[in-house]
Structure formats: C-alpha cells, structure tokens
Amino acid sequence: MSSNTYQLLAVAVCALCTFLLRLAPFALFRRGMPPFLRDLAAKLPAAIIAVLVVYCLKGLPAGSFSSGLITLVSVAFVVLLHLWRKNTLLSIAMGTALYMLLLRLI
Amino acid sequence: MGKKQLFLYAFRKSIPVMLGFLFLGAAYGIVLQAGGLTWIWALYTSLAIYAGSMQFALLPLMASGASLPTIALMTLMVNSRHLFYGLSFLDVFRGMGARYPYMIFSLTDETYSVLCSCRQDPEFSAMDHRACWYLALLHQLYWVTGSVVGALAGELLAFDTTGIDFSMTALFVVILVDQLKAGGRDALSSAGIAMALALTFLFLLGAERFLLPTLAATVLVLGILQTIRKGG
Incomplete structure (x- = not known):
C-alpha cells in the first residue's frame, strides 16, 4: 500500500467510525423512542454538558497549582459574568481574555 | 420566520463557536502541516472526520503507520461520547428530510451544546428546523476554514494565541x-x-x-x- 493510499484509508476509517458513533442512537430507535427513554433524554442535555465541562477541565488534577488556579478563577468569572449580564458572547469573550491575560501575567 | 431570518438566527447562534473553531482549526492545520502534510489533508480531514480531538490524535497515528483496525479502535474510544448526543435530537432531526444525514454527521460537542441552548429559546418550537441545519453548516465552515488557513499560513499567524x-x-x-x-x-x-x-x-x-x-x-x-x- 502506498503511503498516500494508506493515509486516505486511515482518514476514511476514522471518519466512518466517528459517523457510526453519531448515527447509533438514530439507528437504534428508528421507530421512535419508548416513553421511558424520552423522559430520560429530556434530562440528558444538562447532565452531558456538565460532563463536558469536567472534560474540558480534566487536566487540572495533574497540572500545576497556578495553571489550575488560573483556570478555576476564569471559570468562576464566566459563571458570575453570565449570571449578571446574561450575554453569551460577552461571557465567552471576556472569560477567554481574562484566561489568556492571567496565563501571561502569572 | 423567512429563510433569511432563519439564517440570521443561526448565524447569531453560531458566533460563540466561530472564534474557537477558527483558532483551534488553525492550530490543527499548523500541527498537520508541521508533520509534512499539505492543506489538502486539512481540507479532507476536516470535511470527512469533523471531530477536533480525534483529528489531532490521528496525526501521530498516521505518522507512525498505525494499522487501520488500531485507528478504528482509537476513534471509537476517543469519540465514544458522541454515542449519547443523538438521544436528545431524535425527533428534531428526523423531521428534517434530506438534511437528516448531515445533521447526524455534524453533531460535534459544540453543535450539540449550541443546539441544546437553541431549544431553550421560546421561538424554537415554532421555528423551521432548517435553522439547525444552517447552524451545523456554519460551525463546520468555521472549522474547515480554520484548519485550511492554519495549514497554508500557519507561520503568518505571528501573535501568540496560547489559551484561546x-x-x-x-x-x-x-x-x-x-x-x-x-x-x-x-x-x-x-x-x-x-x-x-x-x-x-x-x-x-x-x-x-x-x-x-x-x-x-x-x-x-x-x-x-x-x-x-x-x-x-
């Protein structure tokens, strides 16, 4: 197999597996969801997004104290700013700016 | 809502992801190009795979010539979280006709989260779900653009984007x-x-x-x- 063919196939395999994962729930419940699952699915967004937040912060326990502190302070800032101004763009932009600033100062 | 308003709604909703995808995409393009691949590969991977962390992980795998089953297994493990996203949108996507497959394909962490937030908007239930399609397309457009630009002109992005x-x-x-x-x-x-x-x-x-x-x-x-x- 030439190196180009190998790379083309490698990307195709990766793309196919990613798509299959995303497809699975739709293929599994083609005739609609049982009511039990429907109620459960309604609770999932908040839970899954909470897990994604932890996923973004997964490097904290193994990282340095100061980088952990910078991250936690920036996350707290985003939460407070968002509760106060309720403006998604503002919260993300200011939070990221603060994080990048603290990274360079500390 | 007319087509134009639907698009504007989707565009407004897509802005929070825009900066992140452009810069992370550029970071991906830079890493890819540093590994000896050209921008065509940035285009191909970002169009076909469209999963940020896995695209990064694939680069060293390909460089070391990992076997195709290894790559398949790695992908299934790294992206396993995507198994759960569809559950929240079974009904919404199913009603979208020809756009249904693309909606499934493009369900990344970010698109999933932003769609969940769209659903809380009071106007969402009455809205043509074409807006979701626009949103998904815009997100991928940002990602593809970022990665191709990164691969083409990575060194020109002289300023330090650490932390973006x-x-x-x-x-x-x-x-x-x-x-x-x-x-x-x-x-x-x-x-x-x-x-x-x-x-x-x-x-x-x-x-x-x-x-x-x-x-x-x-x-x-x-x-x-x-x-x-x-x-x-």
Whole structure:
C-alpha cells in the first residue's frame, strides 16, 4: 500500500467510525423512542454538558497549582459574568481574555 | 420566520463557536502541516472526520503507520461520547428530510451544546428546523476554514494565541449555566449527579479514561432514579 493510499484509508476509517458513533442512537430507535427513554433524554442535555465541562477541565488534577488556579478563577468569572449580564458572547469573550491575560501575567 | 431570518438566527447562534473553531482549526492545520502534510489533508480531514480531538490524535497515528483496525479502535474510544448526543435530537432531526444525514454527521460537542441552548429559546418550537441545519453548516465552515488557513499560513499567524482554547470551556460553562437556570430542579439534580460521577471517575480512572464510564453511569443512574420516582 502506498503511503498516500494508506493515509486516505486511515482518514476514511476514522471518519466512518466517528459517523457510526453519531448515527447509533438514530439507528437504534428508528421507530421512535419508548416513553421511558424520552423522559430520560429530556434530562440528558444538562447532565452531558456538565460532563463536558469536567472534560474540558480534566487536566487540572495533574497540572500545576497556578495553571489550575488560573483556570478555576476564569471559570468562576464566566459563571458570575453570565449570571449578571446574561450575554453569551460577552461571557465567552471576556472569560477567554481574562484566561489568556492571567496565563501571561502569572 | 423567512429563510433569511432563519439564517440570521443561526448565524447569531453560531458566533460563540466561530472564534474557537477558527483558532483551534488553525492550530490543527499548523500541527498537520508541521508533520509534512499539505492543506489538502486539512481540507479532507476536516470535511470527512469533523471531530477536533480525534483529528489531532490521528496525526501521530498516521505518522507512525498505525494499522487501520488500531485507528478504528482509537476513534471509537476517543469519540465514544458522541454515542449519547443523538438521544436528545431524535425527533428534531428526523423531521428534517434530506438534511437528516448531515445533521447526524455534524453533531460535534459544540453543535450539540449550541443546539441544546437553541431549544431553550421560546421561538424554537415554532421555528423551521432548517435553522439547525444552517447552524451545523456554519460551525463546520468555521472549522474547515480554520484548519485550511492554519495549514497554508500557519507561520503568518505571528501573535501568540496560547489559551484561546479556553473559549470552548467558556462556551460549555455558559450553556450549562443557561441549562440550569431554565431547567429548574430537574436540570440541577441531573447536572449535579453527572458532575459528581465525572469527578469520581476522573480521580479513579484518570483523564484519559474517565469519559465513557462517566456518561454510561450518568445515563444509568438517571434512569434508575426515574424508575424509582415513577414507581413511588
């Protein structure tokens, strides 16, 4: 197999597996969801997004104290700013700016 | 809402992801190009795979000539969280006709989260779901553009963008806050359970392996609690 063919196939395999994962729930419940699952699915967004937040912060326990502190302070800032101004763009932009600033100062 | 308003709504909703995807995409393009691949590969991978962390992980795998089954297994493990996203949009996507397959294909972490936040908007239920399609397309357009530009002109981006990836963390934090405010006690308790499980598994299994067990346990625990509540 030439190196180009190998790379083309490698990307195709990766793309196919990613798509299959995303497809699975739709293929599994083609005739609609049982009511039990429907109620459960309604609770999932908040839970899954909470897990994604932890996923973004997964490097904290193994990282340095100061980088952990910078991250936690920036996350707290985003939460407070968002509760106060309720403006998604503002919260993300200011939070990221603060994080990048603290990274360079500390 | 007319077509134009639907698009404008989707565009407004897509802005929070724009900066993050352009810069993270550029970072990906730079890494890819440094590994000896050209921008065509940035285009191909970002169009066909469209999963950020896995695209990064694929580069060293390909460079070392990993076997195709290894790549398949790695992808299934790294992206396993995507198994759960469709559950929230079975009905919404199914009603979208020819756009249905693309909606499934493009369900990334970020698109999933922003769609969840769209669903809380009062106008969403009455809206033509074509807006979701526009949103998904815009997100991928940002990602593809970022990665191709990064591969072509990575060195020209002279300024230091370290830390820009925090914008994705901030996005998830903001959407979580909105979910909790709109969802009341139900959302608060399911997010609390999920977060407690995530932290437990993070400390037990480590950063590389905690995600799939966490998601599986979260669905299981929420399911059990729902059964108990229904029974009692």
